[in-house]
Amino acid sequence: MAKMWKGRxxxxxxxxxxxxxxxxxxxxxxxxxxVAGSLAHAKMLHAVGLLSNxxxxxxxxxxxxIHKDIESGKMRYDPANExxxxxxxAELTARIGEPAKKLHxxxxxxxxxxxDLRLWTREKQDVIMGRLRxxxxxxxxxxxxxxxxxxxGYTHLQRAQPxxxxxxxxxxxxxxxRDRERMADCRRRTNRLxxxxxxxxxxxxPLDRDMVRKELGFDSLCxxxxxxxxxxxxxxxTLFCLSLIAIHTSRLAEDIIHWxxxxxxxxxxxxxxxxxxxxxxxxxxxxxLELTRGKTGRVVGSLVSLLMVVKGLPMTYNRDLQExxxxxFDAVRTVDFVxxxxxxxxxxxxxxxxxxxxxxxxxxxxxxxxxxxxxxxGLPFRSAHEVSGLLVRRAEDTGRQLRDLxxxxxxxxxxxIGIDVYQRLDPARTPGSYKTAGAASPRSVSRALTxxxxxxxx
Ligand code: ARG
Numbered sequence: 329m330a331k332m333w334k335g336r337x338x339x340x341x342x343x344x345x346x347x348x349x350x351x352x353x354x355x356x357x358x359x360x361x362x363v364a365g366s367l368a369h370a371k372m373l374h375a376v377g378l379l380s381n382x383x384x385x386x387x388x389x390x391x392x393x394i395h396k397d398i399e400s401g402k403m404r405y406d407p408a409n410e411x412x413x414x415x416x417x418a419e420l421t422a423r424i425g426e427p428a429k430k431l432h433x434x435x436x437x438x439x440x441x442x443x444d445l446r447l448w449t450r451e452k453q454d455v456i457m458g459r460l461r462x463x464x465x466x467x468x469x470x471x472x473x474x475x476x477x478x479x480x481g482y483t484h485l486q487r488a489q490p491x492x493x494x495x496x497x498x499x500x501x502x503x504x505x506r507d508r509e510r511m512a513d514c515r516r517r518t519n520r521l522x523x524x525x526x527x528x529x530x531x532x533x534p535l536d537r538d539m540v541r542k543e544l545g546f547d548s549l550c551x552x553x554x555x556x557x558x559x560x561x562x563x564x565x566t567l568f569c570l571s572l573i574a575i576h577t578s579r580l581a582e583d584i585i586h587w588x589x590x591x592x593x594x595x596x597x598x599x600x601x602x603x604x605x606x607x608x609x610x611x612x613x614x615x616x617l618e619l620t621r622g623k624t625g626r627v628v629g630s631l632v633s634l635l636m637v638v639k640g641l642p643m644t645y646n647r648d649l650q651e652x653x654x655x656x657f658d659a660v661r662t663v664d665f666v667x668x669x670x671x672x673x674x675x676x677x678x679x680x681x682x683x684x685x686x687x688x689x690x691x692x693x694x695x696x697x698x699x700x701x702x703x704x705x706g707l708p709f710r711s712a713h714e715v716s717g718l719l720v721r722r723a724e725d726t727g728r729q730l731r732d733l734x735x736x737x738x739x740x741x742x743x744x745i746g747i748d749v750y751q752r753l754d755p756a757r758t759p760g761s762y763k764t765a766g767a768a769s770p771r772s773v774s775r776a777l778t779x780x781x782x783x784x785x786x
Pocket of ligand 1: 411645649650
């Protein structure tokens with residue numbers, strides 16, 4: 329590697345040091361952002377009189393041509409250059425010669441890399457928010473399509489109370505909506521400009537930071553030059569947002585793995601999204617969902633990795649911070665792909681209505697309704713709970729469901745039970761009698777479906 333600033337060194341860098349320290353193999357991801365930052369910086373240098381017309385024109389032309397080559401995929405990075413910043417400067421020098429030497433005026437790679445990474449992160453935050461919207465739309469679509477389907481709702485993986493499948497799906501819409509809000513909030517803190525902070529202390533040159541800010545579309549300036557070059561909160565926050573998204577997709581995947589399992593058999597995977605076994609011909613494996621669940625580990629790992637990198641770093645920039653990129657790039661790529669796949673997969677998932685109906689008949693899903701019926705008849709809830717429990721035991725002991733008990737058997741448990749109780753004891757119809765806001769009832773579910781459809785269309 330050619331030392332770009334040979335000045336103070338007598339001998340060359342050890343090849344192992346070069347190999348160990350290089351980041352060009354992965355930070356070429358930041359090529360477009362690095363050129364954009366340099367273009368804005370050069371424009372400002374010209375405006376404040378630090379670059380002549382001729383030099384500025386040459387730099388702009390050179391950077392534009394590099395930008396074109398990056399966009400078209402033609403740009404090749406020489407591994408002899410340590411990182412993306414030095415690569416692009418070297419490339420510019422090769423293309424335009426002498427004027428390129430003025431580009432780094434008043435700038436350090438420390439504020440440069442922080443700027444590039446904020447530009448990159450901001451762009452990806454927008455991509456992820458778009459992907460979340462697509463996934464939410466897919467969930468709303470399936471909810472709408474299956475809006476009449478009642479399934480058992482669970483706590484502790486025990487059948488608990490009947491719910492509309494759409495309500496279950498809309499629970500994920502709520503989670504992903506919060507994930508989007510969180511990402512949007514994190515974007516506000518990401519969208520601040522570090523450039524103009526120099527290596528750590530600012531510069532004696534009269535740079536116009538606000539001009540660069542406007543040029544690059546940042547909302548505000550990083551206010552403290554030392555903080556600006558060493559802060560990676562925005563990366564950590566982004567990784568946290570991505571981790572929570574991954575955890576939510578993992579839970580969704582886990583639910584669908586249950587639904588499509590041979591034990592549940594409530595839903596069926598489309599052929600296009602099922603994988604076979606190399607030995608067992610009958611298998612339809614949910615690899616997409618298992619990988620979705622599995623990839624959560626590396627996303628959360630990236631978050632923990634960055635937290636550890638920053639822990640205990642003295643002010644200000646330290647080379648440790650170069651370790652911020654790979655975890656961030658990997659987590660963004662992973663979550664982006666997971667969200668894209670899930671949104672494409674969900675509409676292909678089909679549900680078995682007969683199986684859902686059969687599942688509802690088993691497990692005393694109407695026991696709570698019976699207790700609430702007794703409350704309406706004036707019994708204190710604790711006593712109602714007890715009566716319903718006694719009847720469940722009686723039914724269970726004799727291999728029946730609650731509705732199979734005779735009215736006399738019911739009345740023996742409580743004289744308050746009228747003949748009208750039988751209308752309540754159908755789990756398939758229970759959701760229709762949930763009364764509270766946000767319940768698993770057809771009314772509140774259709775309200776949620778309409779509201780989200782509208783919000784997502786905006
Ligand atoms: N490749 C470095 C990074 O990613 C760029 C900044 C290098 N600055 C320095 N003073 N060595 O952090």
